[in-house]
Amino acid sequence: MQEIRKYVSDNKQRFLDELFELLRFPSVSADPKFKEDVIKTAEFVAEKLKAAGAEKVEICPTAGYPIVYAEKIIDKSLPTVLVYGHYDVQPPDPLDLWKTPPFEPTIRDEKIYARGSCDDKGQFYMHVKAFELMMETNTLPCNIKFMIEGEEEVGSANLGIFVGENKERLKADVVLISDTSMISLEHPSLETGLRGLSYVEVEVTGPNRDLHSGVYGGAVANPATILAKLIASMHDENNHITIPGFYKDVAELSAQEREDLNKAPYDEAEYKKDLEVDELWGEKEYSTLERTGTRPTLEVNGIWGGYIGEGAKTVLPSKAYAKISMRLVPNQNSDEITKLFQDHFEKIAPKSVKVKVSPHHGGEPVVTPTDSVAYKAAQKAILQSFGKEPIPTRGGGSIPIVALFEKELGIKTVLMGFGLDSDNLHSPNEKFDIANFYKGIETIPLFHKYFAELSKS
Amino acid sequence: MQEIRKYVSDNKQRFLDELFELLRFPSVSADPKFKEDVIKTAEFVAEKLKAAGAEKVEICPTAGYPIVYAEKIIDKSLPTVLVYGHYDVQPPDPLDLWKTPPFEPTIRDEKIYARGSCDDKGQFYMHVKAFELMMETNTLPCNIKFMIEGEEEVGSANLGIFVGENKERLKADVVLISDTSMISLEHPSLETGLRGLSYVEVEVTGPNRDLHSGVYGGAVANPATILAKLIASMHDENNHITIPGFYKDVAELSAQEREDLNKAPYDEAEYKKDLEVDELWGEKEYSTLERTGTRPTLEVNGIWGGYIGEGAKTVLPSKAYAKISMRLVPNQNSDEITKLFQDHFEKIAPKSVKVKVSPHHGGEPVVTPTDSVAYKAAQKAILQSFGKEPIPTRGGGSIPIVALFEKELGIKTVLMGFGLDSDNLHSPNEKFDIANFYKGIETIPLFHKYFAELSKS
Numbered sequence: 001m002q003e004i005r006k007y008v009s010d011n012k013q014r015f016l017d018e019l020f021e022l023l024r025f026p027s028v029s030a031d032p033k034f035k036e037d038v039i040k041t042a043e044f045v046a047e048k049l050k051a052a053g054a055e056k057v058e059i060c061p062t063a064g065y066p067i068v069y070a071e072k073i074i075d076k077s078l079p080t081v082l083v084y085g086h087y088d089v090q091p092p093d094p095l096d097l098w099k100t101p102p103f104e105p106t107i108r109d110e111k112i113y114a115r116g117s118c119d120d121k122g123q124f125y126m127h128v129k130a131f132e133l134m135m136e137t138n139t140l141p142c143n144i145k146f147m148i149e150g151e152e153e154v155g156s157a158n159l160g161i162f163v164g165e166n167k168e169r170l171k172a173d174v175v176l177i178s179d180t181s182m183i184s185l186e187h188p189s190l191e192t193g194l195r196g197l198s199y200v201e202v203e204v205t206g207p208n209r210d211l212h213s214g215v216y217g218g219a220v221a222n223p224a225t226i227l228a229k230l231i232a233s234m235h236d237e238n239n240h241i242t243i244p245g246f247y248k249d250v251a252e253l254s255a256q257e258r259e260d261l262n263k264a265p266y267d268e269a270e271y272k273k274d275l276e277v278d279e280l281w282g283e284k285e286y287s288t289l290e291r292t293g294t295r296p297t298l299e300v301n302g303i304w305g306g307y308i309g310e311g312a313k314t315v316l317p318s319k320a321y322a323k324i325s326m327r328l329v330p331n332q333n334s335d336e337i338t339k340l341f342q343d344h345f346e347k348i349a350p351k352s353v354k355v356k357v358s359p360h361h362g363g364e365p366v367v368t369p370t371d372s373v374a375y376k377a378a379q380k381a382i383l384q385s386f387g388k389e390p391i392p393t394r395g396g397g398s399i400p401i402v403a404l405f406e407k408e409l410g411i412k413t414v415l416m417g418f419g420l421d422s423d424n425l426h427s428p429n430e431k432f433d434i435a436n437f438y439k440g441i442e443t444i445p446l447f448h449k450y451f452a453e454l455s456k457s
Numbered sequence: 458m459q460e461i462r463k464y465v466s467d468n469k470q471r472f473l474d475e476l477f478e479l480l481r482f483p484s485v486s487a488d489p490k491f492k493e494d495v496i497k498t499a500e501f502v503a504e505k506l507k508a509a510g511a512e513k514v515e516i517c518p519t520a521g522y523p524i525v526y527a528e529k530i531i532d533k534s535l536p537t538v539l540v541y542g543h544y545d546v547q548p549p550d551p552l553d554l555w556k557t558p559p560f561e562p563t564i565r566d567e568k569i570y571a572r573g574s575c576d577d578k579g580q581f582y583m584h585v586k587a588f589e590l591m592m593e594t595n596t597l598p599c600n601i602k603f604m605i606e607g608e609e610e611v612g613s614a615n616l617g618i619f620v621g622e623n624k625e626r627l628k629a630d631v632v633l634i635s636d637t638s639m640i641s642l643e644h645p646s647l648e649t650g651l652r653g654l655s656y657v658e659v660e661v662t663g664p665n666r667d668l669h670s671g672v673y674g675g676a677v678a679n680p681a682t683i684l685a686k687l688i689a690s691m692h693d694e695n696n697h698i699t700i701p702g703f704y705k706d707v708a709e710l711s712a713q714e715r716e717d718l719n720k721a722p723y724d725e726a727e728y729k730k731d732l733e734v735d736e737l738w739g740e741k742e743y744s745t746l747e748r749t750g751t752r753p754t755l756e757v758n759g760i761w762g763g764y765i766g767e768g769a770k771t772v773l774p775s776k777a778y779a780k781i782s783m784r785l786v787p788n789q790n791s792d793e794i795t796k797l798f799q800d801h802f803e804k805i806a807p808k809s810v811k812v813k814v815s816p817h818h819g820g821e822p823v824v825t826p827t828d829s830v831a832y833k834a835a836q837k838a839i840l841q842s843f844g845k846e847p848i849p850t851r852g853g854g855s856i857p858i859v860a861l862f863e864k865e866l867g868i869k870t871v872l873m874g875f876g877l878d879s880d881n882l883h884s885p886n887e888k889f890d891i892a893n894f895y896k897g898i899e900t901i902p903l904f905h906k907y908f909a910e911l912s913k914s
Contacts, residue, residue, distance in 0.1 A: 029768075030766070030767055030768030030769060030770060031766065031767050031768065032767065090770055090771075090772075091764065091766060091768075091770055093764060093766060093770070094667070097666070097667075154768055154769060155769070181672070195671060197671075197771070199769050199771070201769075206734065207732040207733065207734055208732055208733035208734075209554070209732075209881065209884050209885060209886070210551070210554075210883065210884040210885060211732075211883070211884060212853075212854060212881075212882040212883040212884065213754075213756045213758060213782060213784070213883070214652060214654075214749075214784055214852075214853045214854030214855055215638070215749065215852075215853045215854055215878050215882065216732075216749060216853070216878075217749065217754040217756045217784050217853060218739050218740065218748040218749055218752055218753075218754035218756075218784065218853070219737055219738070219739045219745045219748040219749045220732060220734060220737060220738060220739075221734065221736075221737075221738035222738075222756050222757055224688075224757035224759070224760045224779075225688060225689075225692065225756070225757050227685070227760075228684070228685040228686075228688035228689045228757070228760070229685075229688075229689040229692075231681075231682060231685035231686075231689075232682075232685045232686040232688075232689035232690070233689070235682065235686075275664040275665055275666075275668075275673075275677060276664065276665035277663065277664055277665075277677060277678065277809060277810075278808050278809070278811075279678075279807070279808040279809040280676055280677060280678075280809065281676070281677055281678035281679075281807070281809040282675050282676045282677075283675065288676045291675040291676040292672065292673060292674065292675055292676045295675055296675075297670075297674040297675035299670045299674045299675075299679050299682070299771075299773055300679055300681035300682050300685070300762075300763065300774075301670060301763050301764055301769070301770060301771055301772050301773070301774070302681070302762065302763035302764040302765045302770070302772075302774070303681045303684075303685070303760055303761065303762050303763060303765075303777065304760065304761045304762075304765040305757075305759065305760050305761075306757065306758050306759035306760060306780070307548065307550060307758055307759040307780060308759045308760070308761040308778075308780075309487070309488065309548060309550060309759075310487055310488050310489065311486075311487030311488065311548075311611055311817070312487060312611060312612070312656050312658075312758070312780060312782070312817040312818060313487060313547055313548055313550070313610075313758060313759070313780070313883065314547075314654070314656070314756075314758055314782055314855075314883060315547075315758050315759075315883050315884065316756055316758070317757075317758070317759070320760065321765075322681075323763070323764060323765075323769060323770070325670060325674075325769070325771050327670070327671055327674055327675065350736070350738075351735050351736040352734060352735070352736040352737065352738040353734075354735075360768070360769040361769060395671075395672075396669075396671045396672045396673070396674060396675070397669060397671030397672055398671055398771075421672050421673075424666065425669040425672065426667065426668070426669040426670070426770065426771060426772050427666050427667040427668060427669065427772065428666065428667060429666070
C-alpha cells in the first residue's frame, strides 16, 4: 500500500497531463465529422499501453471504429483479468451550456471539466496507469488483457462481432470495468446491475410539404401535434409505460431486495436541490433508487419538427421526429422491446399521418454476482483504499457489452466505477474529481492483488 | 379593356424582370441576419413607386423595419383608394426542400418559384404596375395611396403605431389588399373574412441541466414528455380545443351562411391527393371549408428539445420548447385568447416542471362587407376580366392590419387576392402563376374604374 501511494504521488502531475492529452481528442463516435479524431484517439491509447509495458498491442480494425487490444501474460497458470473501457465520448451538445470548452480540459475546484473526463476516458485511463504502476513496481500479480473500444456511445455494434471472433484471445477469468459511478468517496459502492437499452427514432409525416397554418390549419393533421399525442399516450397517469407486454418479462425484486436497495444513502431534498426541481416524477409506488436502478423507463431524448428558428413562422409542418430510448431491466430483451415499441407506435398512429420507427441500437440488462471471488476482491480493495465496505447498488445506465461478455465468453463482470452521479455524464460540463482519479489508480492494483490471492484458495 | 390588355402585353417581360429583381432580396423580417436586405427591399419599392409616377414617396422609419408610403392625388373631390401590401417574406426554411434557391426566382411550367413570389411581393407589385399602367395611359380615375410595410410576417407591431400617428395622411375611402388567394382562374373568388392570430412560444424546464437518461431516467420529469402531454391535452377526441373559454366569443354561422360557404367548389379527394394524406383531420361536425375559414384553431408551428443531431444521445433534456399559434374568428380577441392560453398552460403544467409562455404577436379576425361600393367594384372588375362572378369565400389566413384599419381609420377593406391555396405560402417552393400575375395587373385598373364610377352614383 505504501509503495502504491508513493508511486501515485511521485507521478501525480504526469498522470494528469497524460489524461488531459487524451481528453483533448474530440472522439465523438456519433458524429461522422469527428472520424479522424476518433481514430487518432485509438492510436494514442495503443501508444500509452505499449509505454506502460503491455505486449501484443494492436489497433484492431472493425466495420466501424477500431478496438485497442493489449495484454501482459506473466504466467499462464495465474488468473487473467480482462479490462474493458471505451475511448469514444458523447457529443458535447448543447455547446453553449459549457462553462469551458468540452475538449479543452480545465480544472475548477479540484475537478477535471471535459467531455469524457469521467465517461470513460478518465476511468479507463486509471487502469492504464495502474497497470504501469504494477509493471514499474514489479507487483503485477496476475495476467491482464485490455480491450478499449470506440463505439460504446453508439451501441458497440462491432465489438460484439470482434468478441465473437476472438474468444480465444479474450479468454479471462473476470471482466473488470470502470465505467459506472459510486455514491461518494465517503460512501464507496459497487454496482451490481445495469439496465439494458432499446433506442429508436420515430418520424411522423403529415402533409407532403410544410403548409401555411392559416390556409390549412384546422383541416389537416399536424404531425407535431400527433407526435405529442402519441408520446403522451405512452405513460399512463401512474407513469407506467402503456406499451402492451412491456413489463411482461420484468423481474420483480423481492421485498428483501427492495429493502436492501433502499438502504443506500439517498437524500431526496438534496437530490431535488441539485437538479432544481420542485417535485420528482416517476412510476407510482417505487422509490427513486428503484426507479433508476430496477425499473424500465421510456424517455424522449430529443424531439423536433416545424420551424425552430428565430421569431415566428406560421407553418403547419410536414414532419415531426423524436429520439426515444427505453432502459431495460432483467429479464427484458432489447430486440423484443424494440419490436413491441414499433408495433405499438404503428398501431396507435391515426390514419391522418404516416409513421416510421427506426431502431438505433440496444443492449441487454445485467445483474452481476455478489458472491464471486472477483466481487470479493473488489470489496477488499475498496475497503483497504477507502477504509469502508462498499455498498452494493443498481446502476441505471447501460453498458450493452456486459451481457455480451457473459453470453459470448461466459465471463462475469465486476463494475468498479469511481465516478459520481453528479459528474454530468452526457451533459454539458462533464467532470471527474481529481481525487477519484487518483483513488482509482490506487485501488485497482489492490483489486488485482486480492483477485490473485483469493483465486488461489 | 383593350388599352389595358395592350399595355400589359407590351410590357410583359419588363414587369416580370422587375418582379424577379424584387424577389431576389432575401427580405426575411423574422431573422435579424437579413436586416440589411430588408432595408434594401424598402428602397427598391420606393424607387419603383416613384418611377411609376407616385408623389410624396417616403421610406418612413419605425422602431422596426420602415414603411414605404407613396400617393397620387389627382382631385381631392374624387374617392381615394389606399393600397396595402408587405415587402417582407417568411423565412425560407427548411432550405433543403427547395427545388431551386428561394431567392433566385425560377420559372417552371409557367409558375414563378421564389419566397415571396405570391406572399406578398408578387401580389403588391401588381398594384405598382397597375398604377404605372393607369398613369401611362392617363386612366387613373381616382386618388391612390400606397402603404407597403416590412413587418407583416412578424406581426406588424410598428405599422399599428404608424397608422395611429398618420390618420390624416392615410385618409381614404377603401383599403385594397392583394395578399389572399382565389379558388382558381376558372373560379375567381373574393375573400370576405380573415382569421385573427395569437402566437405564443412555450418553454418547459425540467432539471437544471441535461441529464444522463440512464442515471436519472425514470425519476425526474422529462420536459419533452411533459410538453408532449401538455400539447396533447389541448385538443379533445373531437379535436375541439380544450382551453376553458376559448370558444365563448366565437360567432357561430347561421345555417344559411354555412350552406352558402359550402357551395364553393371543393373536391375532398383532390385536396387529399394534393397533400398526400389518407385522411383529413379537424373539428368534428365541420366541413374543411368551415374548419379553415370560420373556426378557430390551435397549431404547433415548431417543437424542439434534447438532442436532435446525428445518431443517438441518451440524454434527459433540461428544456423543451414549442411555437404554438391559434387562428381566431369573429368575435374572438387576440390578447384575450393569448391570456387564456397562458393561464391554462401554466395551470395544467405539473409541479415537476417550470413553464414559461411568451407571446409573439397577434391580430384580430375580420369580416369584410359584401354590400359596399368597393366590394361591388371588385365584383364588376373580376366579372369583366375573368368573365365570371367571383365566389365569396372565407380566408383562413390572417392580415392583422385589416382589423386595425377599421379601428384606427374607420375604413373597410376589400381583399382582392390573385394567389392560389396551392402556392405553398410559408412553405418551400412558394410559387405564383405568371398568368395570375398578369391577370391581377389587368383587373386592378378595372377596380379603380368601377370604384370611381359607383362612388359617384
